Amino acid sequence: MKDLPDSEERRANLKGLGCARKRVEDARFTQGKGNYVDDIKLPGMLFGDFVRSPYAHARVKSINAEAALALPGVIAVLTAKDLEPLGLHWMPTLAGDKQMVLADGKVLFQGQEVAFVVATDRYIAADAVELVEVDYEDLPVVVDPFKAQAPDAPVLREDLEGVTEGAHGPRRHHNHIFTWEQGDAAGANAAIDGSEVIAEETIYYHRTHPCPLETCGCVASMDKINGKLTLWGTFQAPHVVRTVASLLSGIDEHNIRVVSPDIGGGFGNKVGVYPGYVCSIVATIVTGKPVKWVEDRMENLMATAFARDYWMKGRIGATKDGRITGLHAHVTADHGAFDACADPTKFPAGFFHICTGSYDIPVAYCAVDGVYTNKAPGGVAYRCSFRVTEAAYFIERMIEILAIKLGMDAAELRRINFIRADQFPYTSALGWEYDSGDYHTAWDKALKAVDYEGLRREQAERVEAFRRGETRKLLGIGLTHFTEIVGAGPVKNCDILGMGMFDSCEIRIHPTGSAIARLGTISQGQGHATTFAQILASETGIPADKITIEEGDTDTAPYGLGTYGSRSTPVAGAATAMAGRKIRAKAQMIAAYLLEVHDDDLEWDVDRFAVKGAPERFKTMAEIAYAAYNQAIPGVEPGLEAVSYYDPPNMTYPFGAYICVMEIDVDTGEHEIRQFYALDDCGTRINPMIIEGQVHGGLTEALAIAMGQEIAYDDMGNVRTGTLMDFFLPTAWETPNYQTDWTETPSPHHPIGAKGVGESPNVGGVPAFSNAVHDAFRAFGLTQTHMPHDHWRIWRTARDLGLHG
C-alpha cells in the first residue's frame, strides 16, 4: 500500500480504547463555562427556600405564615396542608418506604423540611423563612439504633403504627424497618464454633456524607399553554426522575422533560428524590412561573442523603494455619427517619453480601436489621451506592483481626485465602458469581512494589526504638485487597421501584462521517463525553474527536437508569459497544454493495472495510456514511443509526490491592501518609488517564472518611458537623501523593471486557487507611478502634494503650 498510514497509525488517530485522551469537557470546566443548575435563569423565575426543623423529634402544633406572606416579594408559603389535597404531602422513597415532603404533624430529624417559601428573590425567600412561626412541642429523641429497638423506645413513625408488614418483610418493633438475611446461618455458626481460632469484633462504619461541591437543586417550569413541565436538576438518574414525577403528579410522561445539565460532583448524593423537587414542581404549577430551589451547604450536609452508619458484628473462624472456615455478619443499619436508600428492590442492604470479599470462604451468613432513628434519611451512597464499602471495610478489618488472633502476617493470611485465578467464574457462599479475577498476581505485584518485607523490618525496628524511648512515632502498614461489584444490573434481579436496571445508547452517524451518541447515563465529572467516544471510535472507526456524546436530556436520550454504582461503563458502556457493532454491521452491507463483493468477502480494518486479500480495495467508515445517506442502495434503508438497550448478564467484579504506609505521632495523634500504593484492576481500560483521576479522587474521599469526616449527632439529635468548619473536606494540603498501578483482567461477559472503576478507590481506600492506623498500634495490643481516625481519636487510642507514659 502506497503512502497510506498503516493500521497502527490509523488506530492511534482514532483515540480509541486505551488512549489517555485529554478530557473534552475540561475546555469548558476549566474556563468557568460549565452550565450548572444554578446557572439557569429564566424570565420571571421565582425562588424557593425551606423552613426547616430545629428539633430532631417534635410535634408541629401550628404554622403561622402571616408575617412571611406580608413581606413584599413573597408569593406563597406551602405547608403539608397545601400539599395534602394533591396527595403530595408524602412521597414514596426509592426503597419502598414513604417520606414526608413537608412536616405532616411532626418532624423526625433536625433540618427536616417544614414549609416551602416562594418569593421573587432568593434573599427575600430566605428572609421570609425567618418570619414563618412554627409552634413545636418537643418529643423524646432517639439517635442510637440499639436504643431505638428497646420495647419502650419512642414511636418515631406514627404513620406506621400497627403496620407489621414492611416493604422487605415483617416488622417486629415500631422502629424496625426490615430484617434481611442471606446465606446459611446454622452452617456458618457450626463451622466457626468448630474452628481452632475464632475472631469476633464489632466494626462501626460511621455516618458520613458525600458533600459534592455543588449542592442539590432544581428549576421547575410549567408551560401551562402546552401542558409541558420541564425540570432541570442535579439528577444522577434523570429518566427515573421523569417516571417518578409522572407517577406522582399524574402528568403524562411525554409532557415531562427532565434535564440534568453539568453536575458539580454527585457521589451518590444526587440519586434520590428530595422534597425540594416536589415543592418546586407544585410551586411552578400553582404560580405558573418557573421556580428555582438550590440548597445551601448546611442544608446539604444536614438533610440530604448521608452514607453508611452500619454497625457490623462479625465472627470469623480459621484453622490454626490460617484457612478461613466460616464468616458470620450481623448488621444494625441506622436508616434515619425514612428508609430512603436507593438499592435495587430485592436488596434492602444493597450488595452487602459481597462481604466475603476476595476470599474463598466455604460457608457464610449475613443479616441486616434496618432501624429508624431521629436522623436524616438516605443511606444510599457515597462513591459506592450499594453498601460495598461497608462490606469491604468489614471483611478487611476482620481479616486483620483474625491475623492478630493467629499471630500471623496479614498479607500472608490474605494470600492463603484468596480465590484462585482458576476458580473463576467463582460463586461465593453468599450467592454472587464473580466474573473474573487474578488476585494473587495483583497482590504479589503490590507487595513487591512497596518492598513489603523491608517495610515490616523497618516497622519492627521502629517498635524497638519506640520502646527504648528513641522515637515517638509509630509506623503503620495498611493492607487491603478488595473485590467490588458494579454494573447493576441484570434486569432479572435488579430494579429500582420496578424499573429494570438496563442501560442504553443511541448513535447517529452524520453523512460526513462524524457522529452523535446519546446515553441513558449522566456524567457528574467522570468524563463520559471523553470515554464513551473512545469506545465508539474503536467500534466504528470514527475518530473520537468527531463524536459528540450527549447525556441527561430525557427528550433526546434513550431511557436509562442513570449513573451511580459505577454502572455506566459496565452497562451503558456495553450498550455503546453493541450499538457501534450494529452500525458496523450495516456499514458492511453498504461497503459490500459499493465494492461489488459479497459481505463475507470483507474484513474490518480499524476504520474501514477492505476486500479480503486486496487491502487496497476498501471503503472507509466516512465514505460508507456518505453513501448511506446519499446513494440508493437496493434493499438497504437510508441513514446510519443504531440503538442498543443492554441488559447485562451479570455484574462486573473489579478488584484491587492497596497499601498505605503511615507515620503516627503518638503524642499529638497526627498522621502522615508516607506512601500510598494503589493497584486497580478494572478489566479493559478505556482511558488510563481518566482511570488515574478517578483513583486519585476516590482515594482522597477515602482518606476523608477514614481520617476525619463524619456526620455526628448529639443526644438531642443536633447535627454537630453541619458546616465545612467541622465537616472535614481534604484539600491539597492533606492529600498525599498516590502511586497508581494496574493489572488487566477483562470481564468475560462485557463486550469490551471493561469493569467499572469509579467506586473502587473508595471501597478499597477506606480499609487501607484505617488498617494503617490499626497496624501502627498492633504491637501494643490494639485490635479495633472506630473511624474516623482524627487526631483526637488517635491520641486517645495511644493514651488508652498506655503509650503516653
Ligand code: PCD
Ligand atoms: N475500565 C474502565 C472503567 C471506567 N473508565 C472511566 O472511568 C470513569 C468512571 O467509570 P465507571 O466506574 O463506570 O463509573 P460511572 O458510572 O461513570 O460513574 C459513577 C461513579 O463515579 C465516581 N467518580 C466521580 N468522579 C467525579 N469527577 N465526580 C463524581 O461525582 C463521581 N462520582 C463517583 C461515584 S459515586 Mo455513586 O453515585 O455513590 O454510586 S458511583 C460513582 C468513566 O469516565 C469511565 O469511562 C475507564 O476509562 N475504563
Ligand SMILES: [Cu+]
Ligand atoms: Cu458500590
